[in-house]
Amino acid sequence: MSDIYVIGHKAPDTDTVCxxxxxxxxxxxxxxTAGPINEETExxxxxxxxxxxxxxxxxxxxxxxxxxHNEPGQRVDGAEKILAIIDHHKMNFNYPDPIFIHVEPVGxxxxxxxxxxPNEVKANxxxxxxxxxxxxxxxxxxxxxxxxEEDKKIAQELAQVAGVSDITKFGVDLKKAKASIxxxxxxxxxxxxxxxxxxxxxxxxxxxxEVVDIExxxxxxxxxVKYLNELKNSKGYDMVIFMATDIIKEGTxxxxxxxxxxxxxxxxxxxxxxxxxxxxxxxxxxxxxxxVEKVYLEG
Amino acid sequence: MSDIYVIGHKAPDTDTVCxxxxxxxxxxxxxxTAGPINEETExxxxxxxxxxxxxxxxxxxxxxxxxxHNEPGQRVDGAEKILAIIDHHKMNFNYPDPIFIHVEPVGxxxxxxxxxxPNEVKANxxxxxxxxxxxxxxxxxxxxxxxxEEDKKIAQELAQVAGVSDITKFGVDLKKAKASIxxxxxxxxxxxxxxxxxxxxxxxxxxxxEVVDIExxxxxxxxxVKYLNELKNSKGYDMVIFMATDIIKEGTxxxxxxxxxxxxxxxxxxxxxxxxxxxxxxxxxxxxxxxVEKVYLEG
Numbered sequence: 001m002s003d004i005y006v007i008g009h010k011a012p013d014t015d016t017v018c019x020x021x022x023x024x025x026x027x028x029x030x031x032x033t034a035g036p037i038n039e040e041t042e043x044x045x046x047x048x049x050x051x052x053x054x055x056x057x058x059x060x061x062x063x064x065x066x067x068x069h070n071e072p073g074q075r076v077d078g079a080e081k082i083l084a085i086i087d088h089h090k091m092n093f094n095y096p097d098p099i100f101i102h103v104e105p106v107g108x109x110x111x112x113x114x115x116x117x118p119n120e121v122k123a124n125x126x127x128x129x130x131x132x133x134x135x136x137x138x139x140x141x142x143x144x145x146x147x148x149e150e151d152k153k154i155a156q157e158l159a160q161v162a163g164v165s166d167i168t169k170f171g172v173d174l175k176k177a178k179a180s181i182x183x184x185x186x187x188x189x190x191x192x193x194x195x196x197x198x199x200x201x202x203x204x205x206x207x208x209x210e211v212v213d214i215e216x217x218x219x220x221x222x223x224x225v226k227y228l229n230e231l232k233n234s235k236g237y238d239m240v241i242f243m244a245t246d247i248i249k250e251g252t253x254x255x256x257x258x259x260x261x262x263x264x265x266x267x268x269x270x271x272x273x274x275x276x277x278x279x280x281x282x283x284x285x286x287x288x289x290x291x292v293e294k295v296y297l298e299g
Numbered sequence: 300m301s302d303i304y305v306i307g308h309k310a311p312d313t314d315t316v317c318x319x320x321x322x323x324x325x326x327x328x329x330x331x332t333a334g335p336i337n338e339e340t341e342x343x344x345x346x347x348x349x350x351x352x353x354x355x356x357x358x359x360x361x362x363x364x365x366x367x368h369n370e371p372g373q374r375v376d377g378a379e380k381i382l383a384i385i386d387h388h389k390m391n392f393n394y395p396d397p398i399f400i401h402v403e404p405v406g407x408x409x410x411x412x413x414x415x416x417p418n419e420v421k422a423n424x425x426x427x428x429x430x431x432x433x434x435x436x437x438x439x440x441x442x443x444x445x446x447x448e449e450d451k452k453i454a455q456e457l458a459q460v461a462g463v464s465d466i467t468k469f470g471v472d473l474k475k476a477k478a479s480i481x482x483x484x485x486x487x488x489x490x491x492x493x494x495x496x497x498x499x500x501x502x503x504x505x506x507x508x509e510v511v512d513i514e515x516x517x518x519x520x521x522x523x524v525k526y527l528n529e530l531k532n533s534k535g536y537d538m539v540i541f542m543a544t545d546i547i548k549e550g551t552x553x554x555x556x557x558x559x560x561x562x563x564x565x566x567x568x569x570x571x572x573x574x575x576x577x578x579x580x581x582x583x584x585x586x587x588x589x590x591v592e593k594v595y596l597e598g
Contacts, residue, residue: 090398091392091393091394091398092392094392095389096589096593098389098390098584099390099404100402101400101402103399104397294395
């Protein structure tokens with residue numbers, strides 16, 4: 001078997017894991033994850049009878065295909081040799097050699113892979129099911145503003161191959177698998193999907209969790225704020241943001257520690273406490289990271 | 300007509316110009332160049348009956364597709380909104396939104412475009428001829444170490460469509476069109492294909508010209524060295540390199556101004572003057588920029 005690993009970003013989500021599995025399968029490479037998979041991804045893998053990939057805590061000495069990310073801060077520790085990148089995020093990438101890179105501005109990396117390998121995916125129920133799960137996860141069942149018509153069209157085609165008759169119901173079941181925060185330590189909830197950014201030399205961390213009932217978050221508000229403060233102080237962040245995104249109400253309670261003026265400017269809101277409700281905000285990539293970065297860049 | 304421009308790097312070469320024309324034609328966009336085209340490109344365009352594209356000195360306010368480059372230093376002045384990138388170079392790109400990016404580690408951007416649009420290219424003699432010219436130019440008639448088997452295979456297919464029976468002869472005719480430096484000012488020769496790099500915060504410029512007779516360069520050695528010194532001092536370069544590449548002898552006389560220890564370390568040679576002959580060195584991208592950058596990175 002090949003010694004090339006296909007791996008997604010740290011704090012793996014369903015798109016990163018399923019994209020790695022399918023791309024590795026098609027190419028004859030090994031899939032891996034940069035950490036344990038979450039309950040939503042577990043649900044998707046179980047649904048289509050696939051085992052969780054090997055966890056690669058450190059990729060030193062390995063040749064890597066990066067899926068679903070490109071920025072250094074999101075990369076597995078020890079990454080050195082990069083063979084290719086398949087992604088749907090904004091680019092912040094500097095590498096000394098020319099390599100294969102394919103990025104499209106669509107709702108998920110799974111959509112990109114389905115477009116790159118239409119024949120392989122149509123002939124394989126498992127691949128289709130995993131990619132469908134990834135699209136539904138990353139587009140929040142097509143509610144995220146990152147969603148494109150291509151995501152919807154390809155999801156329909158994949159559902160047919162995978163034998164999923166009710167896409168929305170499947171998406172809600174998938175989301176529910178990790179949507180309750182009851183009984184989970186706040187640190188786990190914040191880090192279930194957490195990314196580090198470099199905004200003009202300042203370190204900013206943005207975590208996101210999706211819930212089906214935002215009240216579960218409000219009840220533990222003090223716990224979250226205390227944890228975010230600890231995180232900021234212990235890890236040298238200029239700002240830490242935590243998005244509690246209610247996928248039913250379609251909005252985000254955004255908690256932050258750092259300069260409130262940045263939040264006010266980025267989202268054009270008045271804040272008077274450690275959090276603010278942002279109606280319609282579902283996407284870190286499209287609606288939170290860019291306006292915050294813009295404020296940093298404008299100084 | 301669309302208001303989207305497809306444009307290559309500054310100091311346009313045949314790959315950058317022909318790739319822009321073909322991609323723009325297929326997509327219904329406008330081709331443009333970031334400066335006047337060189338004699339080799341003129342030869343290729345005349346051969347297949349195509350007019351030179353509009354010169355865009357400043358791209359402010361325009362939406363751009365970048366072909367054959369991605370680094371900021373090589374971009375047309377005023378570039379702001381970027382829609383897509385098609386390239387074959389190493390990546391050094393940071394942009395606030397996700398966009399379409401397709402890069403492959405092959406010998407020319409023309410090869411990438413021929414792979415992306417096989418049907419469109421096979422049905423169009425002009426597209427095939429322009430892309431063939433671009434491949435032969437960028438791979439130095441397959442002699443450059445950047446050449447891949449795909450470049451050769453695709454060039455054969457394109458030659459058939461374009462009605463070119465002897466690929467090598469066509470390539471030599473193309474190269475000869477700009478290979479003589481007789482009567483040309485040294486500044487023009489150095490800048491015919493000149494790129495700025497940022498190596499660990501230091502500005503390094505590397506120009507390259509291809510000749511069929513290196514003696515023409517040796518005869519004017521003092522003129523070149525004087526000009527490179529002026530360029531370094533007036534434009535804030537840490538180092539300026541000029542590659543006089545003999546495509547028949549298959550090697551490069553490398554002129555430099557700056558710290559000679561960097562050149563000695565990068566190419567593992569002893570230098571005792573303003574230049575050194577590097578046998579087998581044909582490619583700035585693969586054989587000159589990377590080892591020089593490495594020395595800068597290692598401090």
